[in-house]
Amino acid sequence: xxxxxxxxxxxxxxxxxxxxxxxxTGLLSSLSNDGVISKDSYIMFVDDGSSDxxxxxxxxxxxxxxxxxxxxLAANVGHQNALLAxxxxxxxxxxxxxxxxxxxxxxxxxxxDMILKYEGGCDIVYGVRSSRKTDSFFKxxxxxxxxxxxxxxxAKSVYNHADFRLMSARSLDGLAQFKERNLFLRGIVPTIxxxxxxxxxxxxxxxxxxxxxxxxxxxxxxxxxxxxxxIKPMSYIMGTGVLMIILAIAFAIYALHSYVTGxxxxxxxxxxLSLWFIGGLVLFSIGVVGQYIGKIYLEVKERPRYIIxxxxxxxx
Ligand code: UDP
Ligand code: MG
Numbered sequence: 001x002x003x004x005x006x007x008x009x010x011x012x013x014x015x016x017x018x019x020x021x022x023x024x025t026g027l028l029s030s031l032s033n034d035g036v037i038s039k040d041s042y043i044m045f046v047d048d049g050s051s052d053x054x055x056x057x058x059x060x061x062x063x064x065x066x067x068x069x070x071x072x073l074a075a076n077v078g079h080q081n082a083l084l085a086x087x088x089x090x091x092x093x094x095x096x097x098x099x100x101x102x103x104x105x106x107x108x109x110x111x112x113d114m115i116l117k118y119e120g121g122c123d124i125v126y127g128v129r130s131s132r133k134t135d136s137f138f139k140x141x142x143x144x145x146x147x148x149x150x151x152x153x154x155a156k157s158v159y160n161h162a163d164f165r166l167m168s169a170r171s172l173d174g175l176a177q178f179k180e181r182n183l184f185l186r187g188i189v190p191t192i193x194x195x196x197x198x199x200x201x202x203x204x205x206x207x208x209x210x211x212x213x214x215x216x217x218x219x220x221x222x223x224x225x226x227x228x229x230x231i232k233p234m235s236y237i238m239g240t241g242v243l244m245i246i247l248a249i250a251f252a253i254y255a256l257h258s259y260v261t262g263x264x265x266x267x268x269x270x271x272x273l274s275l276w277f278i279g280g281l282v283l284f285s286i287g288v289v290g291q292y293i294g295k296i297y298l299e300v301k302e303r304p305r306y307i308i309x310x311x312x313x314x315x316x
Contacts, residue, residue: 002095002115004031004041007086009079010058011048013102015208017057020104021045021068027108028067036115041094042067042314045102046086049076062313069313077306079212080183083163084175085306091172098166103209106164107201114166114199123171123194127164130200142215146222155229156190158198165189180228181298181305184221187229227291234292237285244278 006024010017024043031037045058047070058070071089073082083099090097096118100106106127114125135143150157163185167175174192175185190196213221226233251274 001035001038002041002118003038003093004028004115005090005094005097006041006043006111007046007083007090007097007099008043008102009046009048009082009086009099010050010054010102011076011079011082011212012050012052012054013209014050014052014054014057016103016206017045017054017061019207020102021057021061021065023104023108025061025065025067027111031112031115036112040314042069044086044090044313045070046082047072048078048082049073059312066314069311071311072309074307074309079163080185081305083185084183085308087167087172088176089308089311091169091176094169096166096168097172098164100164101162103206105204105206106162107204110199110201111166117197117199118166118168120197121195122166122197123168124189124192124196125166126158126161126196126198128158128198128200129160129162129203131202135203138215142218142222146218146225149222150187150225150229153226153230153232155187155225157186157225158190161186161198168194170194179302181301181303182224182228182295183305184225184228187225223291227295231292233288237288240281240285244281 006028008020008024013020021043028037028041028043032039032041045061045068047055047058055070055072058068058072061068062070071086073085077085087097087099096115098111098114100108110127114127117125147157147159151159167189171189171192171194174194175188178188180188251270
């Protein structure tokens with residue numbers, strides 16, 4: 001029998017927490033009654049610096065239920081880092097940990113299958129969405145584009161998998177060795193190795209509260225994903241540069257020809273257009289290079305990825 005921790009990052013989730021806690025504790029007790037997991041398995045709610053009553057609620061649930069624990073981070077560090085904080089806290093206490101979002105859009109009924117696959121020898125089991133029916137057209141479209149781009153850029157990622165997954169203690173030890181600050185778990189976890197598998201489910205709509213991933217954040221997340229795992233954008237810049245030089249040579253021949261034939265003034269439009277075009281291209285290229293330099297800057301500082309303020313529940 002395995003001991004399991006379910007890690008749930010929560011940022012201003014007071015509206016959904018009661019329901020989430022009830023469902024997860026229900027699942028935990030039915031799994032332990034069935035003899036799938038041990039009695040000391042627990043849920044770890046990670047409060048990612050919420051400004052609402054999230055921590056108060058977590059405190060209450062932890063005092064009412066011995067299988068509920070809480071971890072309070074000192075500040076909001078974002079979904080990925082909050083999740084990491086939870087996973088790193090539980091990893092030495094359990095055999096496997098499952099991460100899931102607080103809004104339970106992911107189907108908790110496949111958790112049992114995840115555990116069975118773990119027992120069958122898998123160290124990492126990915127929860128994969130079989131369709132995106134419940135997403136808005138916009139989210140579906142942008143998400144699809146994101147996965148395609150990631151794949152094209154050569155970053156490993158599991159298609160239609162978010163952060164709903166089971167990880168064994170030893171794969172978490174592997175994850176602990178990744179020291180980067182620009183954390184993109186979906187890209188890192190597939191590079192850990194071990195035997196992996198997937199379980200499939202339909203994703204539901206958020207029952208309450210708002211999405212914490214508005215478009216701006218999603219875009220930043222996608223950019224982070226690409227620039228953290230691939231240096232292809234840099235080679236594209238070089239390729240474009242070479243292409244521009246070839247074009248410039250062709251243009252020079254054309255310009256010289258016009259000069260010889262006495263047609264000089266009429267070239268104004270093309271010059272102005274190419275000025276803008278090249279200016280834009282140069283700025284864009286500097287921007288891409290800047291992205292990487294910025295990353296290096298962030299990494300060399302080696303700042304902590306999260307700071308734990310307190311922990312409640314059985315563990316402490
Ligand atoms: N989250 C977090 N810190 C943040 C933003 C979000 O811990 O700064 C958590 C949030 O509470 C939820 C999960 O990350 O459990 C995913 O967020 P959300 O459901 O809003 O994203 P979506 O499903 O819309 O992509
Ligand atoms: Mg959600």
